[in-house]
Amino acid sequence: KAGVTQTPRYLIKTRGQQVTLSCSPISGHRSVSWYQQTPGQGLQFLFEYFSETQRNKGNFPGRFSGRQFSNSRSEMNVSTLELGDSALYLCASSSGLTGLSAFFGQGTRLTVV
């Protein structure tokens, strides 16, 4: 069974630009969650999608948005990039049912210059 795939692995963007990150979950998994990891703030929850609907959202500004497609693949978009958005962005896949564990992708490392 293929794991969680995130693309791209590395990205360099300029302040003010926008970026789209992609996550393909494990086959059969309907839930995709996104996290931001920085040295200062640790791992922070961004949002979770289940069957194309956002079920939960963390405390991030509206510049951070996401969506999920009918095949469960998810995209995360950050608009008007700031230097502080530089981080490792991780995606997790799960069945979305109570009590089942999540599996993480290798992440996308975003650098904003």
Added chain:
Amino acid sequence: GIQVEQSPPDLILQEGANSTLRCNFSDSVNNLQWFHQNPWGQLINLFYIPSGTKQNGRLSATTVATERYSLLYISSSQTTDSGVYFCAVERDTGGFKTIFGAGTRLFVKA
């Protein structure tokens, strides 16, 4: 919201030593997991353990949900155990919002 505290923040071990990592959480949870983040950033799922005890090779974990803590035991540590260990909890609020602890950074010396 739920607070998750991990201790110790840093740990240096000699290869072969045993260790115990702790995770305290401030409210009842539906799910608790332990992860290991390797030097390349990959988070590896170690245990899904909302309660009880589980073992997998040299690793074992115990969660006492009524007292709101979980312990991860590493026995006969190896250099490949180095990395950051995270505890994460979830509550079902109509969807899952995962809260991570700050992690325990482990370095195992040869």
